[in-house]
Amino acid sequence: xxxxxxxxxxxxxxxxxxxxxxxxxxxxxxxxxxxxxxxxxxxxxxxxxxxxxxxxxxxxxxxxxxxxxxxxxxxxxxxxxxxxxxxxxxxxxxxxxxxxxxxxxxxxxxxxxxxxxxxxxxxxxxxxxxxxxxxxxxxxxxxxxxxxxxxxxxxxxxxxxxxxxxxxxxxxxxxxxxxxxxxxxxxxxxxxxxxxxxxxxxxxxxxxxxxxxxxxxxxxxxxxxxxxxxxxxxxxxxxxxxxxxxxxxxxxxxxxxxxxxxxxxxxxxxxxxxxxxxxxxxxxxxxxxxxxxxxxxxxxxxxxxxxxxxxxxxxxxxxxxxxxxxxxxxxxxxxxxxxxxxxxxxxxxxxxxxxxxxxxxxxx
Amino acid sequence: xxxxxxxxxxxxxxxxxxxxxxxxxxxxxxxxxxxxxxxxxxxxxxxxxxxxxxxxxxxxxxxxxxxxxxxxxxxxxxxxxxxxxxxxxxxxxxxxxxxxxxxxxxxxxxxxxxxxxxxxxxxxxxxxxxxxxxxxxxxxxxxxxxxxxxxxxxxxxxxxxxxxxxxxxxxxxxxxxxxxxxxxxxxxxxxxxxxxxxxxxxxxxxxxxxxxxxxxxxxxxxxxxxxxxxxxxxxxxxxxxxxxxxxxxxxxxxxxxxxxxxxxxxxxxxxxxxxxxxxxxxxxxxxxxxxxxxxxxxxxxxxxxxxxxxxxxxxxxxxxxxxxxxxxxxxxxxxxxxxxxxxxxxxxxxxxxxxxxxxxx
Numbered sequence: 001x002x003x004x005x006x007x008x009x010x011x012x013x014x015x016x017x018x019x020x021x022x023x024x025x026x027x028x029x030x031x032x033x034x035x036x037x038x039x040x041x042x043x044x045x046x047x048x049x050x051x052x053x054x055x056x057x058x059x060x061x062x063x064x065x066x067x068x069x070x071x072x073x074x075x076x077x078x079x080x081x082x083x084x085x086x087x088x089x090x091x092x093x094x095x096x097x098x099x100x101x102x103x104x105x106x107x108x109x110x111x112x113x114x115x116x117x118x119x120x121x122x123x124x125x126x127x128x129x130x131x132x133x134x135x136x137x138x139x140x141x142x143x144x145x146x147x148x149x150x151x152x153x154x155x156x157x158x159x160x161x162x163x164x165x166x167x168x169x170x171x172x173x174x175x176x177x178x179x180x181x182x183x184x185x186x187x188x189x190x191x192x193x194x195x196x197x198x199x200x201x202x203x204x205x206x207x208x209x210x211x212x213x214x215x216x217x218x219x220x221x222x223x224x225x226x227x228x229x230x231x232x233x234x235x236x237x238x239x240x241x242x243x244x245x246x247x248x249x250x251x252x253x254x255x256x257x258x259x260x261x262x263x264x265x266x267x268x269x270x271x272x273x274x275x276x277x278x279x280x281x282x283x284x285x286x287x288x289x290x291x292x293x294x295x296x297x298x299x300x301x302x303x304x305x306x307x308x309x310x311x312x313x314x315x316x317x318x319x320x321x322x323x324x325x326x327x328x329x330x331x332x333x334x335x336x337x338x339x340x341x342x343x344x345x346x347x348x349x350x351x352x353x354x355x356x357x358x359x360x361x362x363x364x
Numbered sequence: 365x366x367x368x369x370x371x372x373x374x375x376x377x378x379x380x381x382x383x384x385x386x387x388x389x390x391x392x393x394x395x396x397x398x399x400x401x402x403x404x405x406x407x408x409x410x411x412x413x414x415x416x417x418x419x420x421x422x423x424x425x426x427x428x429x430x431x432x433x434x435x436x437x438x439x440x441x442x443x444x445x446x447x448x449x450x451x452x453x454x455x456x457x458x459x460x461x462x463x464x465x466x467x468x469x470x471x472x473x474x475x476x477x478x479x480x481x482x483x484x485x486x487x488x489x490x491x492x493x494x495x496x497x498x499x500x501x502x503x504x505x506x507x508x509x510x511x512x513x514x515x516x517x518x519x520x521x522x523x524x525x526x527x528x529x530x531x532x533x534x535x536x537x538x539x540x541x542x543x544x545x546x547x548x549x550x551x552x553x554x555x556x557x558x559x560x561x562x563x564x565x566x567x568x569x570x571x572x573x574x575x576x577x578x579x580x581x582x583x584x585x586x587x588x589x590x591x592x593x594x595x596x597x598x599x600x601x602x603x604x605x606x607x608x609x610x611x612x613x614x615x616x617x618x619x620x621x622x623x624x625x626x627x628x629x630x631x632x633x634x635x636x637x638x639x640x641x642x643x644x645x646x647x648x649x650x651x652x653x654x655x656x657x658x659x660x661x662x663x664x665x666x667x668x669x670x671x672x673x674x675x676x677x678x679x680x681x682x683x684x685x686x687x688x689x690x691x692x693x694x695x696x697x698x699x700x701x702x703x704x705x706x707x708x709x710x711x712x713x714x715x716x717x718x719x720x721x722x723x724x725x
Contacts, residue, residue: 328479329553334556
């Protein structure tokens with residue numbers, strides 16, 4: 001089958017496990033890895049954001065819990081677990097409890113769709129790009145329900161803003177993604193990644209032909225994540241905390257995890273579409289260059305691919321955090337105007353450019 | 365959520381204190397606004413009637429805790445007018461120097477918190493970094509960072525120290541001001557939030573007796589400093605803008621920091637070159653003031669502050685009345701807010717630089 005599977009069976013055989021066990025465990029492993037990876041990533045990302053914001057504003061950031069503040073988010077998570085789950089009087093109890101779950105569950109699925117390397121690609125259906133776009137929209141539904149169910153005026157304004165914002169920013173994303181689909185002739189994220197491979201490294205990355213699309217998606221994704229400067233649904237200086245004003249304890253923590261894991265997923269999505277996904281920026285893989293074409297080298301390639309994938313994602317995440325550190329918040333009406341009058345036309349222009357490039361490239 | 369009443373405050377992240385706004389909102393549009401004040405009322409005026417003149421002196425710093433020197437100055441000079449005291453020139457120059465430093469500190473804090481209201485996190489820390497320099501200096505000379513109690517009847521408590529530290533400090537602040545401008549003045553989001561929002565015309569501003577930077581942003585030259593004897597030896601321009609919107613108020617405050625720095629340089633040069641008494645040596649412990657009434661004005665960072673004292677021959681004032689700039693700025697809020705969006709509330713309210721302790725006193 002593949003190198004990783006063979007290596008796994010060999011490992012089990014070494015300790016005298018039956019081969020049937022490997023058949024059961026092997027497909028389950030990736031899901032465990034994703035569930036663990038998601039939580040670790042969120043813990044890391046929250047800390048990284050606070051640290052980077054701290055450095056930008058000439059502070060130290062969290063530095064009390066653990067070495068260099070590394071355990072700060074763990075402590076925060078523990079605190080949230082210990083807190084009481086308060087349901088406000090007059091709130092719709094069922095929806096109020098359901099909303100964080102509606103926001104959180106799609107995120108796990110989104111993480112499963114992303115191709116982390118050539119083998120670790122769990123839901124490689126022919127059109128999983130569409131599935132991704134669908135799932136990436138789902139957390140907004142949870143936000144809306146949560147705000148609506150809390151029976152608070154600030155929450156409802158926040159949730160109405162969230163839904164208006166999501167609708168306006170879905171379209172530019174969809175149109176820009178369409179340009180990529182035209183370029184790659186595929187709706188599968190792995191195929192899109194592979195379509196960007198070349199011996200010259202970044203030469204065929206889609207960020208070059210679809211640069212406008214890259215900018216549009218970058219901006220729209222920030223808006224869809226409700227991050228600064230588009231953090232209107234939870235604008236703390238206007239709406240106290242927006243849609244999650246009434247949330248506390250674990251329910252709040254679920255919204256929080258959703259926010260940050262979606263941030264990672266969307267950054268990874270940008271990497272897959274525009275920056276060559278898990279492909280090496282040098283053309284060939286370093287492990288092949290160093291160790292030749294041995295089996296060990298070929299297994300190492302998977303880890304190297306994941307390394308490149310994560311590295312590129314972290315660069316995008318770093319940009320997200322820098323944007324947050326720099327800009328003030330937009331006004332709600334100007335935010336929608338910005339999407340419909342600037343981003344949407346730009347994304348359509350980008351689609352035409354992509355089509356033109358594809359036609360000329362096909363003719364040559 | 366077509367039409368509803370939204371109760372903004374008194375506990376709200378960006379009312380900077382305890383202002384309560386009862387907003388009628390139609391969707392996100394504001395159709396009515398009623399400011400409710402009084403949540404920070406400490407009875408500053410009534411309190412004076414039970415205290416001697418000297419006992420009241422430390423409390424006036426608390427009227428507006430971001431510009432303590434100005435409040436001290438208004439009270440102290442009103443008392444001096446009642447006593448018909450001539451204060452030494454060196455003392456009045458020291459007062460000007462400290463007040464202008466205080467003005468810079470106050471405007472820097474405004475800039476940081478205003479950007480925080482607009483949703484930008486980092487400028488807050490940058491402006492606080494520079495404000496810290498000034499507060500550290502104030503701590504060195506008066507022992508306090510915000511409640512100075514440094515001005516006394518007839519001058520200042522003692523001669524100014526660490527004079528050579530002021531010029532480099534102000535120079536750094538003015539340099540950093542250029543950095544803020546790079547970050548903000550050309551920032552498209554900042555411009556779109558502040559330009560053409562909350563336009564206050566000159567006539568309206570005068571009719572509502574708005575003073576200070578809010579008025580000067582609406583095409584007016586009115587600055588009490590230009591008429592005051594205190595500033596007659598200093599060369600400086602009155603910072604002013606024509607548009608009357610939030611951006612103009614931002615520009616005026618930034619320009620005022622630059623103009624204040626010019627005054628500070630001149631004052632430092634004068635103080636370094638001369639020596640002399642810094643107070644009249646008045647012993648204020650059992651101070652009794654004859655029947656009389658006097659008032660003193662001062663141009664604070666938030667407008668014209670007036671302290672009016674009526675004395676009745678005892679050691680306690682018969683009545684003290686304060687007029688502060690922020691009180692009038694709150695009055696104009698309904699006029700400016702109606703027709704705007706909820707997200708403009710903070711942009712407009714923040715740009716007026718309302719200080720709640722000053723409103724309620």
